[in-house]
Amino acid sequence: MTPGREVVAGVREALPVAVGVAVYGAVWGALAVQVGLSLGAVVLMCLVVSAGASQFAAVPMLAAESAPWTIAATTFLVNLRHALMAASLAPRLRHVPMRWLAFLAHGINDESFALTTARYVGRPISAAYFVGSVLTMYGGFYLGAITGAIAGTRLPNPYRFGLDFTFPAVFLALVVPQLRDRWGWSIAGVAVPLALLGAWLLPGKWYIILAALGASALGAAMRRDRG
Amino acid sequence: MTGRLLWTIVGMGIATYLTRAPLLLFFHHLGHHLRLAPWMERLLQALPLAILTALVTPLLLLPGGVPARPGSPEVWGGLVVACVIRLSGNLLLSVAGGVVTVALLRGVGW
Numbered sequence: 401m402t403p404g405r406e407v408v409a410g411v412r413e414a415l416p417v418a419v420g421v422a423v424y425g426a427v428w429g430a431l432a433v434q435v436g437l438s439l440g441a442v443v444l445m446c447l448v449v450s451a452g453a454s455q456f457a458a459v460p461m462l463a464a465e466s467a468p469w470t471i472a473a474t475t476f477l478v479n480l481r482h483a484l485m486a487a488s489l490a491p492r493l494r495h496v497p498m499r500w501l502a503f504l505a506h507g508i509n510d511e512s513f514a515l516t517t518a519r520y521v522g523r524p525i526s527a528a529y530f531v532g533s534v535l536t537m538y539g540g541f542y543l544g545a546i547t548g549a550i551a552g553t554r555l556p557n558p559y560r561f562g563l564d565f566t567f568p569a570v571f572l573a574l575v576v577p578q579l580r581d582r583w584g585w586s587i588a589g590v591a592v593p594l595a596l597l598g599a600w601l602l603p604g605k606w607y608i609i610l611a612a613l614g615a616s617a618l619g620a621a622m623r624r625d626r627g
Numbered sequence: 628m629t630g631r632l633l634w635t636i637v638g639m640g641i642a643t644y645l646t647r648a649p650l651l652l653f654f655h656h657l658g659h660h661l662r663l664a665p666w667m668e669r670l671l672q673a674l675p676l677a678i679l680t681a682l683v684t685p686l687l688l689l690p691g692g693v694p695a696r697p698g699s700p701e702v703w704g705g706l707v708v709a710c711v712i713r714l715s716g717n718l719l720l721s722v723a724g725g726v727v728t729v730a731l732l733r734g735v736g737w
Contacts, residue, residue: 416719417722441632441636444628445639448640449636449639449640455639462635468635469638471638472635472641475639475642475643476642476643479642479647480646482646483649483650484650485678486651486654487671488675490655490658490671491654491655491663491668491671496655501648501651502648505652506644508651510682514679518679560730562726562731562733565726565729568704568708569708569722569725569726570718570722571682573708573711573721574679574718576708577716584676587676587680588677591680591681592684594681595680595684595685598681599684599685599689608681608682610681611680611681612677612681613677615681616670616671616673616674617670619669619677620666620670620672623672624669
């Protein structure tokens with residue numbers, strides 16, 4: 401496929417997920433204006449940070465007038481899972497020049513990572529596809545946040561329409577086809593209990609790091625046994 | 628916008644970029660200059676599936692931090708997603724099926 405077609409494919413496959421992302425963004429935008437952010441601040445934070453979970457975590461801290469460095473440190477911890485995603489993307493973006501990767505890095509997000517790695521299982525990733533996916537996700541989040549900031553609490557509750565279920569649905573639909581052999585089942589089989597244990601015992605998003613490292617260590621060990 | 632808020636936003640932006648860029652650039656650079664250790668290659672190969680599974684598990688089984696009831700709308704939604712993607716291989720169809728199932732079951736107060 402030409403890069404142009406790859407971008408289009410990235411956009412097309414991201415669109416249904418971006419609907420859920422936009423709803424999530426709208427909820428965040430409404431919360432952010434409630435703690436005193438202007439529309440300009442909402443837009444600026446979206447552009448500069450572009451990481452939903454940490455933006456949610458910042459809201460109560462902004463309300464409590466926490467120090468900027470405390471909020472930045474929390475942001476770092478909440479987003480640390482992106483470092484694992486970055487590491488696993490790197491060898492499969494070997495064909496992309498370093499200076500482009502410095503820009504692509506800003507686009508790493510859970511949903512685009514999920515869609516892209518599931519499409520290019522075990523082979524080099526198309527940077528164009530990834531860019532299309534990221535632009536769609538971020539576009540959805542920004543538009544949602546602006547809508548939420550303007551409409552505030554007048555928006556209907558998205559829970560009623562099951563839209564919060566978009567995220568588990570997408571991730572699950574991307575996991576299931578990868579459960580083809582003993583290797584895939586073993587990785588998932590270890591990641592599930594570790595994630596539950598981590599979500600139960602650890603703060604924030606640490607369960608992702610615990611489960612991802614534990615399960616991929618097992619996956620690596622299994623491949624070595626096989627030679 | 629106050630200076631304090633501006634600093635907060637800039638700090639959050641730097642913190643986030645520091646989670647995303649360093650390992651991407653480091654492993655990219657390393658890969659061009661020497662071969663990654665085989666165990667590292669295998670670890671990086673296994674990571675995407677491990678991360679995806681880690682992302683979805685608590686969303687399905689610990690929604691809102693509480694263990695899901697067997698037979699809750701979310702559990703049924705998950706079953707629909709898994710079946711539809713197995714049978715059709717269509718992402719949009721399976722996600723839509725899951726969301727509609729959850730919305731309907733919540734709507735009737737399941």
